[in-house]
Amino acid sequence: xxxxxxxxxxxxxxxxxxxxxxxxxxxxxxxxxxxxxxxxxxxxxxxxxxxxxxxxxxxxxxxxxxxxxxxxxxxxxxxxxxxxxxxxxxxxxxxxxxxxxxxxxxxxxxxxxxxxxxxxxxxxxxxxxxxxxxxxxxxxxxxxxxxxxxxxxxxxxxxxxxxxxxxxxxxxxxxxxxxxxxxxxxxxxxxxxxxxxxxxxxxxxxxxxxxxxxxxxxxxxxxxxxxxxxxxxxxxxxxxxxxxxxxxxxxxxxxxxxxxxxxxxxxxxxxxxxxxxxxxxxxxxxxxxxxxxxxxxxxxxxxxxxxxxxxxxxxxxxxxxxxxxxxxxxxxxxxxxxxxxxxxxxxxxxxxxxxxxxxxxxxxxxxxxxxxxxxxxxxxxxxxxxxxxxxxxxxxxxxxxxxxxxxxxxxxxxxxxxxxxxxxxxxxxxxxxxxxxxxxxxxxxxxxxxxxxxxxxxxxxxxxxxxxxxxxxxxxxxxxxxxxxxxxxxxxxxxxxxxxxxxxxxxxxxxxxxxxxxxxxxxxxxxxxxxxxxxxxxxxxxxxxxxxxxxxxxxxxxxxxxxxxxxxxxxxxxxxxxxxxxxxxxxxxxxxxxxxxxxxxxxxxxxxxxxxxxxxxxxxxxxxxxxxxxxxxxxxxxxxxxxxxxxxxxxxxxxxxxxxx
Amino acid sequence: xxxxxxxxxxxxxxxxxxxxxxxxxxxxxxxxxxxxxxxxxxxxxxxxxxxxxxxxxxxxxxxxxxxxxxxxxxxxxxxxxxx
Numbered sequence: 045x046x047x048x049x050x051x052x053x054x055x056x057x058x059x060x061x062x063x064x065x066x067x068x069x070x071x072x073x074x075x076x077x078x079x080x081x082x083x084x085x086x087x088x089x090x091x092x093x094x095x096x097x098x099x100x101x102x103x104x105x106x107x108x109x110x111x112x113x114x115x116x117x118x119x120x121x122x123x124x125x126x127x128x129x130x131x132x133x134x135x136x137x138x139x140x141x142x143x144x145x146x147x148x149x150x151x152x153x154x155x156x157x158x159x160x161x162x163x164x165x166x167x168x169x170x171x172x173x174x175x176x177x178x179x180x181x182x183x184x185x186x187x188x189x190x191x192x193x194x195x196x197x198x199x200x201x202x203x204x205x206x207x208x209x210x211x212x213x214x215x216x217x218x219x220x221x222x223x224x225x226x227x228x229x230x231x232x233x234x235x236x237x238x239x240x241x242x243x244x245x246x247x248x249x250x251x252x253x254x255x256x257x258x259x260x261x262x263x264x265x266x267x268x269x270x271x272x273x274x275x276x277x278x279x280x281x282x283x284x285x286x287x288x289x290x291x292x293x294x295x296x297x298x299x300x301x302x303x304x305x306x307x308x309x310x311x312x313x314x315x316x317x318x319x320x321x322x323x324x325x326x327x328x329x330x331x332x333x334x335x336x337x338x339x340x341x342x343x344x345x346x347x348x349x350x351x352x353x354x355x356x357x358x359x360x361x362x363x364x365x366x367x368x369x370x371x372x373x374x375x376x377x378x379x380x381x382x383x384x385x386x387x388x389x390x391x392x393x394x395x396x397x398x399x400x401x402x403x404x405x406x407x408x409x410x411x412x413x414x415x416x417x418x419x420x421x422x423x424x425x426x427x428x429x430x431x432x433x434x435x436x437x438x439x440x441x442x443x444x445x446x447x448x449x450x451x452x453x454x455x456x457x458x459x460x461x462x463x464x465x466x467x468x469x470x471x472x473x474x475x476x477x478x479x480x481x482x483x484x485x486x487x488x489x490x491x492x493x494x495x496x497x498x499x500x501x502x503x504x505x506x507x508x509x510x511x512x513x514x515x516x517x518x519x520x521x522x523x524x525x526x527x528x529x530x531x532x533x534x535x536x537x538x539x540x541x542x543x544x545x546x547x548x549x550x551x552x553x554x555x556x557x558x559x560x561x562x563x564x565x566x567x568x569x570x571x572x573x574x575x576x577x578x579x580x581x582x583x584x585x586x587x588x589x590x591x592x593x594x595x596x597x598x599x600x601x602x603x604x605x606x607x608x609x610x611x612x613x614x615x616x617x618x619x620x621x622x623x624x625x626x627x628x629x630x631x632x633x634x635x636x637x638x639x640x641x642x643x644x645x646x647x648x649x650x651x652x653x654x655x656x657x658x659x660x661x662x663x664x665x666x667x668x669x670x671x672x673x674x675x676x677x678x679x680x681x682x683x684x685x686x687x688x689x690x691x692x693x694x695x696x697x698x699x700x701x702x703x704x705x
Numbered sequence: 706x707x708x709x710x711x712x713x714x715x716x717x718x719x720x721x722x723x724x725x726x727x728x729x730x731x732x733x734x735x736x737x738x739x740x741x742x743x744x745x746x747x748x749x750x751x752x753x754x755x756x757x758x759x760x761x762x763x764x765x766x767x768x769x770x771x772x773x774x775x776x777x778x779x780x781x782x783x784x785x786x787x788x
Contacts, residue, residue, distance in 0.1 A: 463766020468743035471736050491739040652723045665744030
């Protein structure tokens with residue numbers, strides 16, 4: 045895994061551009077500490093900082109083959125097969141690296157090459173002949189690429205912090221986008237919370253030429269094969285289990301391809317347990333596994349982790365997290381996250397990645413995305429229940445299923461509170477099946493954030509406006525999908541790409557030069573499972589049903605049978621102790637900070653904080669936890685934008701310098 | 706009496722859910738207004754129990770009793786009288 049940066053501008057001298065790209069790359073060396081390189085010409089400069097995983101000796105970048113130059117961040121796991129195919133077509137290779145395969149594939153197939161890649165990547169390819177830059181990103185947006193149009197030029201970078209080193213440019217919030225992010229956990233389309241900065245949308249390619257508008261092509265959209273797959277859909281659960289197990293095994297096998305050892309994260313849930321189990325079976329050497337354990341028992345899953353470690357005999361390492369670990373490290377984690385978050389859950393993963401790297405591992409497999417692909421989230425259950433209840437609103441029995449919704453939330457399981465929960469969900473019966481699907485409830489829970497923004501921004505909650513904006517990005521077939529398939533699409537475009545893969549994924553592991561690999565996101569598997577009947581994934585209220593059935597005999601039963609516990613860390617509790625905010629939080633949420641940053645309403649924040657000075661209740665609700673972390677992290681992200689770290693790359697570690705006259 | 710209860714309920718809602726009195730429509734659902742989520746209902750229930758000694762029965766947990774500030778106040782009054 046690596047960091048990439050570039051500037052396309054004919055209005056700068058090559059020397060000035062090179063200097064700026066070197067500064068940008070210096071801000072990204074945590075993503076790739078193993079060397080850096082650049083290419084510069086009269087039109088463009090491209091930079092790269094490398095984390096060496098495949099072809100350790102000759103895989104340095106940029107790579108050029110005459111007409112094209114590439115900088116590439118990612119892995120294409122099927123590169124050996126593509127290499128064979130290209131050799132058959134007369135291609136010559138000079139290295140063993142997958143980067144060269146990607147470049148030759150592009151040379152041979154053009155944009156169609158991207159449909160052949162199985163992997164996670166963001167890349168820039170410069171066509172010297174046509175003077176045209178192609179930017180592309182993987183199907184699900186695992187690897188980042190941001191774009192800034194500034195000073196009559198285009199700037200590209202793996203992380204936003206690289207832009208902070210461009211002379212004269214200052215990152216500031218786009219308040220409307222920030223509010224949208226507050227409601228959905230992501231911005232809609234290719235926007236970011238930052239003014240004038242967008243990302244390259246997942247599954248798309250864009251081409252840039254000096255002086256013209258970029259041309260975008262979408263090469264992948266979730267569910268694209270649903271109505272045109274030549275392969276018949278398995279009719280029985282047993283057939284589906286066989287097919288699914290084979291696909292997942294192959295996905296893990298591909299993701300074990302590496303010239304350095306691969307480890308795995310073990311959360312204690314079924315997803316990472318299955319991945320670890322498969323990796324253990326496919327990998328003959330003793331395997332390294334890593335887990336977070338919590339001092340606060342409400343969050344701790346170590347008994348399940350221990351069950352799995354005992355089952356496979358892995359070489360296991362844990363990182364212990366207490367309230368101080370969270371409050372002392374949120375600021376450093378947000379340096380990498382670069383946007384507001386709603387939970388502190390990324391922080392333990394930030395600390396875990398550091399330990400992984402210290403133990404000599406650069407690549408880890410994780411169980412991420414199983415909840416989206418196999419319908420593990422409660423939003424799927426909520427929708428199913430609302431639909432069932434709505435068909436007979438007078439039923440006394442149907443709403444009682446609400447008791448099964450959130451087994452881990454004490455106030456939902458308490459039978460004395462049942463009537464309240466019923467009343468709450470009743471509110472959604474009239475519009476649960478609009479285009480927001482499962483997001484209706486998230487938006488409703490988050491809309492109190494709107495009151496916290498600076499009143500001068502004039503933000504109001506407008507659900508219909510939000511739905512309208514969302515409709516613009518929905519694929520043409522969306523209307524034909526089942527309600528739960530629609531929900532999967534939305535979960536993958538909001539929570540997965542806007543939080544789990546970025547804030548909690550890419551940014552946390554690459555803060556310490558560790559690459560995450562996600563077997564559940566193999567596009568062949570995602571597309572196939574998307575087409576399976578709904579009941580294979582959510583049978584009754586049994587979530588990820590096919591996964592449980594497929595691995596019931598191979599994973600400890602304690603893990604297969606346990607209720608889902610979402611991975612979380614202590615939020616408000618980490619910053620509020622004995623009735624007072626700790627130092628970090630009081631600095632970032634002081635009236636002076638609110639005044640200085642201008643993002644939030646001073647009075648509203650003061651009143652919110654006062655609530656806890658009167659003492660905390662035994663159970664802290666979702667909203668209070670979310671609000672404090674959102675406020676804190678929004679200020680922290682802005683703090684880093686205004687106070688960038690200035691790094692330096694040294695000539696001694698430069699591995700490639702291509703300077704074109 | 707009802708004015709006093711209404712004032713107490715409003716003070717609790719304003720403090721706990723960070724809203725201004727002027728922002729609350731007394732006849733509209735607090736959920737619809739975005740003031741509370743499901744946990745907010747649980748907190749209001751706990752407040753009623755703590756302040757007025759009323760244990761809300763499951764069949765009383767409905768919109769007729771909880772559907773707005775005025776309905777909550779009316780419910781508290783009725784239960785105090787019948788006590």
